[in-house]
Amino acid sequence: xxxxxxxxxxxxxxxxxxxxxxxxxxxxxxxxxxxxxxxxxxxxxxxxxxxxxxxxxxxxxxxxxxxxxxxxxxxxxxxxxxxxxxxxxxxxxxxxxxxxxxxxxxxxxxxxxxxxxxxxxxxxxxxxxxxxxxxxxxxxxxxxxxxxxxxxxxxxxxxxxxxxxxxxxxxxxxxxxxxxxxxxxxxxxxxxxxxxxxxxxxxxxxxxxxxxxxxxxxxxxxxxxxxxxxxxxxxxxxxxxxxxxxxxxxxxxxxxxxxxxxxxxxxxxxxxxxxxxxxxxxxxxxxxxxxxxxxxxxxxxxxxxxxxxxxxxxxxxxxxxxxxxxxxxxxxxxxxxxxxxxxxxxxxxxxxxxxxxxxxxxxxxxxxxxxxxxxxxxxxxxxxxxxxxxxxxxxxxxxxxxxxxxxxxxxxxxxxxxxxxxxxxxxxxxxxxxxxxxxxxxxxxxxxxxxxxxxxxxxxxxxxxxxxxxxxxxxxxxxxxxxxxxxxxxxxxxxxxxxxxxxxxxxxxxxxxxxxxxxxxxxxxxxxxxxxxxxxxxxxxxxxxxxxxxxxxxxxxxxxxxxxxxxxxxxxxxxxxxxxxxxxxxxxxxxxxxxxxxxxxxxxxxxxxxxxxxxxxxxxxxxxxxxxxxxxxxxxxxxxxxxxxxxxxxxxxxxxxxxxxxxxxxxxxxxxxxxxxxxxxxxxxxxxxxxxxxxxxxxxxxxxxxxxxxxxxxxxxxxxxxxxxxxxxxxxxxxxxxxxxxxxxxxxxxxxxxxxxxxxxxxxxxxxxxxxxxxxxxxxxxxxxxxxxxxxxxxxxxxxxxxxxxxxxxxxxxxxxxxxxxxxxxxxxxxxxxxxxxxxxxxxxxxxxxxxxxxxxxxxxxxxxxxxxxxxxxxxxxxxxxxxxxxxxxxxxxxxxxxxxxxxxxxxxxxxxxxxxxxxxxx
Amino acid sequence: xxxxxxxxxxxxxxxxxxxxxxxxxxxxxxxxxxxxxxxxxxxxxxxxxxxxxxxxxxxxxxxxxxxx
Ligand code: SF4
Ligand code: SF4
Ligand code: SF4
Ligand code: FES
Numbered sequence: 001x002x003x004x005x006x007x008x009x010x011x012x013x014x015x016x017x018x019x020x021x022x023x024x025x026x027x028x029x030x031x032x033x034x035x036x037x038x039x040x041x042x043x044x045x046x047x048x049x050x051x052x053x054x055x056x057x058x059x060x061x062x063x064x065x066x067x068x069x070x071x072x073x074x075x076x077x078x079x080x081x082x083x084x085x086x087x088x089x090x091x092x093x094x095x096x097x098x099x100x101x102x103x104x105x106x107x108x109x110x111x112x113x114x115x116x117x118x119x120x121x122x123x124x125x126x127x128x129x130x131x132x133x134x135x136x137x138x139x140x141x142x143x144x145x146x147x148x149x150x151x152x153x154x155x156x157x158x159x160x161x162x163x164x165x166x167x168x169x170x171x172x173x174x175x176x177x178x179x180x181x182x183x184x185x186x187x188x189x190x191x192x193x194x195x196x197x198x199x200x201x202x203x204x205x206x207x208x209x210x211x212x213x214x215x216x217x218x219x220x221x222x223x224x225x226x227x228x229x230x231x232x233x234x235x236x237x238x239x240x241x242x243x244x245x246x247x248x249x250x251x252x253x254x255x256x257x258x259x260x261x262x263x264x265x266x267x268x269x270x271x272x273x274x275x276x277x278x279x280x281x282x283x284x285x286x287x288x289x290x291x292x293x294x295x296x297x298x299x300x301x302x303x304x305x306x307x308x309x310x311x312x313x314x315x316x317x318x319x320x321x322x323x324x325x326x327x328x329x330x331x332x333x334x335x336x337x338x339x340x341x342x343x344x345x346x347x348x349x350x351x352x353x354x355x356x357x358x359x360x361x362x363x364x365x366x367x368x369x370x371x372x373x374x375x376x377x378x379x380x381x382x383x384x385x386x387x388x389x390x391x392x393x394x395x396x397x398x399x400x401x402x403x404x405x406x407x408x409x410x411x412x413x414x415x416x417x418x419x420x421x422x423x424x425x426x427x428x429x430x431x432x433x434x435x436x437x438x439x440x441x442x443x444x445x446x447x448x449x450x451x452x453x454x455x456x457x458x459x460x461x462x463x464x465x466x467x468x469x470x471x472x473x474x475x476x477x478x479x480x481x482x483x484x485x486x487x488x489x490x491x492x493x494x495x496x497x498x499x500x501x502x503x504x505x506x507x508x509x510x511x512x513x514x515x516x517x518x519x520x521x522x523x524x525x526x527x528x529x530x531x532x533x534x535x536x537x538x539x540x541x542x543x544x545x546x547x548x549x550x551x552x553x554x555x556x557x558x559x560x561x562x563x564x565x566x567x568x569x570x571x572x573x574x575x576x577x578x579x580x581x582x583x584x585x586x587x588x589x590x591x592x593x594x595x596x597x598x599x600x601x602x603x604x605x606x607x608x609x610x611x612x613x614x615x616x617x618x619x620x621x622x623x624x625x626x627x628x629x630x631x632x633x634x635x636x637x638x639x640x641x642x643x644x645x646x647x648x649x650x651x652x653x654x655x656x657x658x659x660x661x662x663x664x665x666x667x668x669x670x671x672x673x674x675x676x677x678x679x680x681x682x683x684x685x686x687x688x689x690x691x692x693x694x695x696x697x698x699x700x701x702x703x704x705x706x707x708x709x710x711x712x713x714x715x716x717x718x719x720x721x722x723x724x725x726x727x728x729x730x731x732x733x734x735x736x737x738x739x740x741x742x743x744x745x746x747x748x749x750x751x752x753x754x755x756x757x758x759x760x761x762x763x764x765x766x767x768x769x770x771x772x773x774x775x776x777x778x779x780x781x782x783x784x785x786x787x788x789x790x791x792x793x794x795x796x797x798x799x800x801x802x803x804x805x806x807x808x809x810x811x812x813x814x815x816x817x818x819x820x821x822x823x824x825x826x827x828x829x830x831x832x833x834x835x836x837x838x839x840x841x842x843x844x845x846x847x848x849x850x851x852x853x854x855x856x857x858x859x860x861x862x863x864x865x866x867x868x869x870x871x872x873x874x875x876x877x878x879x880x881x882x883x884x885x886x887x888x889x890x891x892x893x894x895x896x897x898x899x900x901x902x903x904x905x906x907x908x909x910x911x912x913x914x915x916x917x918x919x920x921x922x923x
Numbered sequence: 924x925x926x927x928x929x930x931x932x933x934x935x936x937x938x939x940x941x942x943x944x945x946x947x948x949x950x951x952x953x954x955x956x957x958x959x960x961x962x963x964x965x966x967x968x969x970x971x972x973x974x975x976x977x978x979x980x981x982x983x984x985x986x987x988x989x990x991x
């Protein structure tokens with residue numbers, strides 16, 4: 001596709017029906033109230049010249065280029081800041097306007113380095129375009145007066161430059177940083193001729209900037225420009241695709257020059273991101289061409305041998321023969337596999353199909369086991385389906401936002417920007433988290449309540465909130481009576497004094513009055529929405545907590561419309577999809593239990609294979625079974641279990657005990673150290689398929705380039721299945737989606753054709769909802785009535801003791817992703833070169849630890865060393881780290897405790913001790 | 924403690940607020956729905972070999988698993 005230039009209508013759209021009719025240069029147009037004259041003109045195909053306006057930002061009215069004449073009105077108002085009124089007649093081109101505009105342009109140009117021919121924005125510069133549009137022919141003022149042409153360029157950011165000499169002080173960058181991103185890192189310093197853009201008096205790299213690129217995208221000149229464009233030149237074609245990092249699922253235009261990817265530009269029509277992005281999606285794509293990538297299949301007999309590169313046929317035959325051999329010797333159930341939430345729906349689907357139909361068992365699990373499996377269980381029990389209830393856009397209608405165990409500004413940054421916008425507009429915020437995450441207090445945002453609970457006490461808090469709602473008469477009785485069941489039993493349970501805020505205060509560390517106030521606000525403040533993350537799920541009572549939140553939402557009537565709901569913020573790009581595609585050992589695609597004879601029959605018919613009616617092994621069970629010898633071979637698609645799973649020593653022992661480990665991945669990761677077969681995978685730039693984001697949105701992933709390995713991942717899987725004697729063949733991934741649609745009622749209406757036409761759809765997408773379902777449970781719950789489930793608080797087995805007095809909790813950081821396999825291979829390391837241990841200054845002081853000291857982190861199961869950073873956002877008694885770097889291997893210390901219902905590991909609560917690595921050097 | 928015993932004991936605590944019979948049935952149903960057959964078999968072996976390692980409620984549930 002040639003370079004897609006998205007139209008810029010100058011000012012944002014206004015919601016509501018089109019009711020105001022005006023005439024622009026004689027052409028009629030009808031637009032919603034509040035629309036600007038500039039946008040109305042653009043809608044009838046007339047581009048009014050502009051420099052300071054762009055439709056991602058509210059109009060500002062500073063450049064005076066967009067002047068128009070309006071019948072009956074004096075002067076020449078700016079069309080960007082003038083709203084339409086019924087019957088208005090506008091003229092955009094008159095000799096007077098032309099003269100005025102030329103005058104404005106002359107002033108700009110006289111202070112601009114006229115090196116257009118060698119400028120990095122040549123061909124993509126609005127200043128250049130506008131000079132043409134206004135018919136500028138001369139600059140009477142000459143170029144010798146005072147000017148900014150010697151201003152220094154700031155090259156500190158790894159991804160973009162700020163060439164100050166080219167700045168026209170239009171403020172678009174400043175407004176983008178505030179309005180779109182919500183970071184407010186930029187200001188205009190000085191006044192008049194002296195005014196200039198400043199990143200808070202420092203350079204970009206040392207400012208508050210989070211490198212989202214919104215300013216770069218908004219800049220009409222070459223001032224803010226991607227380094228890749230400066231180096232490689234302007235792109236000439238684009239492909240629309242989806243970010244492969246987090247569960248927000250941002251859409252991008254991948255812009256290329258020939259076969260080379262030049263930049264990623266967030267796509268305005270992207271349903272999840274509407275033109276915004278974060279530093280990862282926009283800039284951190286270099287890993288796809290990193291020299292560490294393995295492009296040839298490799299095999300070896302023992303993991304102590306050197307890898308032998310082989311051709312695809314050999315690798316596939318070797319894998320299939322080994323798998324069958326192990327089954328002959330140890331039984332059909334002795335092998336299994338893990339699907340990846342980093343791969344497409346189609347790739348996940350074929351792997352679980354290979355396991356169920358070709359391996360002949362249900363030993364398939366996915367990395368969602370270790371992140372959101374409690375979401376699946378908890379929401380299914382209460383609502384009837386395991387998916388977030390809203391679309392992201394819905395947050396714009398929320399009045400009270402409750403964020404529990406999530407750090408959206410780091411983990412889900414583009415959604416966080418939406419949420420922050422709503423908070424700036426006046427929505428109230430309740431944060432429930434042991435740490436003072438950035439959302440608690442950031443520019444123009446302050447949480448009304450921060451319930452800074454002790455790790456592991458989520459359920460006690462959610463029960464206390466519900467207790468207040470119930471005992472203070474704040475339940476939405478109409479909603480409950482009409483739409484829910486089992487309320488009375490639940491009410492009796494939750495009303496017990498042991499669930500009162502006063503009773504749990506000592507346990508949770510949160511003052512009872514604070515809990516009461518938060519509960520009242522949530523129940524009475526208007527639309528209440530809950531957003532949560534792994535700080536909820538990764539606990540030994542993760543599933544209980546998910547049900548507790550669902551109870552709270554139902555009791556307050558906050559389900560089934562815009563601005564409310566219970567919303568898991570999914571980690572990896574395709575966590576939702578990998579679960580939807582039947583990656584759990586007990587469920588076929590579409591969350592249907594393997595024991596259901598009717599459903600199994602449908603799959604057996606379509607797949608031509610007999611399927612097992614019994615659930616298979618989950619990931620932690622596979623490890624246990626590997627150690628006890630009943631499980632012998634594991635196929636791992638795009639996961640790094642040897643780094644990401646808890647209690648690493650145990651995982652390593654299990655992997656080492658296996659006869660065959662097959663790893664399908666981009667890099668030789670930690671798990672590959674235990675592998676006998678390495679099947680090189682494709683990056684998202686080579687994939688053809690779909691990802692499903694946290695709002696159930698199915699987005700197309702289009703190939704930007706051909707697979708560098710010569711094969712699509714689904715092809716490899718199908719060929720292994722074939723070589724094992726099970727016929728499996730597809731001509732394209734679109735054919736795989738057709739099969740998914742035929743077998744899965746919630747996907748019945750999904751096809752590549754529809755996705756290409758509509759951009760994206762949110763499942764369920766079927767005859768009842770041909771264009772998808774943005775908001776779930778509108779008229780009734782998926783299971784009929786919403787079910788209240790009793791959620792007693794059972795403390796975790798993991799306790800702090802004299803030996804391990806601190807609690808370790810984990811999380812992630814904006815610039816790095818998951819185990820860092822991708823982001824560590826990009827310039828993002830500039831922000832987070834290593835994992836560090838955050839510790840409260842008091843805890844540090846009593847241990848003689850100073851900022852930057854190397855410390856030893858020890859738990860009951862292991863120890864590792866890393867650098868300490870003193871942080872008063874930590875509560876006393878709690879330390880925190882990330883798991884982005886294999887050297888640190890935070891999972892060396894995490895335990896085998898897991899969620900009672902799903903075995904999701906308890907990453908968030910580990911009793912630890914911290915001490916200086918070499919006390920002698922402490923000085 | 925075997926992983927199976929640890930897991931069923933963890934499940935049992937979550938159902939303790941219900942009456943013994945209801946709770947035992949719910950736990951047994953949970954295990955049937957989510958556990959691989961070899962894990963259930965191992966659990967039953969443990970029930971015979973070391974019944975004292977099981978929470979009484981877990982034990983009651985495990986005994987229900989022997990009937991189909
Ligand atoms: S990159 Fe993003 S955060 Fe940084 S200054 Fe630009 S808009 Fe602000
Ligand atoms: S850097 Fe670009 S967007 Fe910002 S004020 Fe200068 S020209 Fe405008
Ligand atoms: S928010 Fe998530 S999906 Fe969007 S660009 Fe960033 S990492 Fe990618
Ligand atoms: S575009 Fe309207 S004043 Fe700048």
